[in-house]
Amino acid sequence: MPIGGEGGWDFLYVDPAGERLYVSHATQVEVLDLKSHRVIGTVANTPGVHGIVVVPSAGHGYITCGRTNSCVVFDLKTLKTLTTIPTGPKPDAVFYDEFSKRVFAFSNDGGQSTVIDPATDKVVGTAELGGDVEVPATDGKGHIFVNLEDKSKVVEFDARTLAVLHRFPLAPGAEPTGLAFDPQAGRLFSGCANEKLVVTDSKTGKQIAVLPIGKGVDGAAFDPTTGNIVTTNGGDGTLTVIHQDSPGKYTVVATVPTARGARTVAENPRTHHLYTCTADLGPAPVATAANPKPRPSILPGTFRVLEFGK
Structure with missing residues (x-):
C-alpha cells in the first residue's frame, strides 16, 4: 500500500x-481503509509520532508525540485534534487497557507511564516502572506487562493501583522491544536486539525458551488461532515465524522476506493479517558525537505499508 x-x-x-x-x-x-487499501485521511501535527491507539467507546484516538512530550487526542470521525495532554519524557508506545478503562502512554526515557482516563481525557496517575519502557501487553485481568529496554527485563504492574508487582530478567536476551502475549498459556514473548526471542512464564517469571530471530527486531505478535509468534526484523528485512508446539516447546518454522526497515507490526484479529511499514533506504549519514549510530537515509516518496496473510 503506497x-x-x-x-x-x-x-x-x-x-x-x-x-x-x-x-x-x-x-x-496516516489513516488507511482496510477494504480499499487506500489513505482516507491524516491526523496532522503529531511531531515525533510513535504510538497510536483508539478507544471506540470514547470516540477518541490517542497518539504519543516524542518531540513534545505529549499525547494528542483526536476525534475518530473527523480526525481533528481535540486536546493535547502532557506526558512523561519521550512517550513511545501507547495502550488501552479494557479492564481498567485507561490509556497508558509509556515513556521510553524516564521509566514511567502516564495514565489517562478516556472518559475525561485527564491524567489520573503515573506508573513508575524503573526503566526505559517499550511495548506493553495485558492479561485482560488487570495485570500489564512491559519490556524494560535498558534493564533487559519484563516488569508487571497493576493497572488500577499502578504498583509494580514483579520484574522478570530476560538474559541472555538484551534490549527487549517488541512484546507479544498468550494469556491462555501465560507466555510472554520478548523480541530482543541481540537476535533472540525470550519466552517467559507470566506467573512465575521462569524462562521457558530462547529462540533465534532476525536482526533489528522492534515488533512481535502472537496469533492464538495458529499458535504462531511473529517478529518483525527491520535490520535484515524479515519476519521470523515461531510455532508454539506446546506452552513448553517452540520451533522456528519460517523466515519470510519483507523489506529492510520493516521493524514494527500490527495484527488484525479478525483477518489474522499482519501489517508492517518501511521505505527505501539510502546510506547513513556520518556518525557524530551527538548521533553516534545514525540511521540510514530515507528516500522520499517510497514509504509504504506491507500486508501479510497468515
Whole structure:
C-alpha cells in the first residue's frame, strides 16, 4: 500500500471495528481503509509520532508525540485534534487497557507511564516502572506487562493501583522491544536486539525458551488461532515465524522476506493479517558525537505499508 511522502515511522495500529489502519509517519498519522487499501485521511501535527491507539467507546484516538512530550487526542470521525495532554519524557508506545478503562502512554526515557482516563481525557496517575519502557501487553485481568529496554527485563504492574508487582530478567536476551502475549498459556514473548526471542512464564517469571530471530527486531505478535509468534526484523528485512508446539516447546518454522526497515507490526484479529511499514533506504549519514549510530537515509516518496496473510 503506497503512501509516499518523507520522514520516518514507528508503530502501526489496527482498528478492526472501524476497519482502519493507523500508521505513524514523521509528524502525522496516516489513516488507511482496510477494504480499499487506500489513505482516507491524516491526523496532522503529531511531531515525533510513535504510538497510536483508539478507544471506540470514547470516540477518541490517542497518539504519543516524542518531540513534545505529549499525547494528542483526536476525534475518530473527523480526525481533528481535540486536546493535547502532557506526558512523561519521550512517550513511545501507547495502550488501552479494557479492564481498567485507561490509556497508558509509556515513556521510553524516564521509566514511567502516564495514565489517562478516556472518559475525561485527564491524567489520573503515573506508573513508575524503573526503566526505559517499550511495548506493553495485558492479561485482560488487570495485570500489564512491559519490556524494560535498558534493564533487559519484563516488569508487571497493576493497572488500577499502578504498583509494580514483579520484574522478570530476560538474559541472555538484551534490549527487549517488541512484546507479544498468550494469556491462555501465560507466555510472554520478548523480541530482543541481540537476535533472540525470550519466552517467559507470566506467573512465575521462569524462562521457558530462547529462540533465534532476525536482526533489528522492534515488533512481535502472537496469533492464538495458529499458535504462531511473529517478529518483525527491520535490520535484515524479515519476519521470523515461531510455532508454539506446546506452552513448553517452540520451533522456528519460517523466515519470510519483507523489506529492510520493516521493524514494527500490527495484527488484525479478525483477518489474522499482519501489517508492517518501511521505505527505501539510502546510506547513513556520518556518525557524530551527538548521533553516534545514525540511521540510514530515507528516500522520499517510497514509504509504504506491507500486508501479510497468515
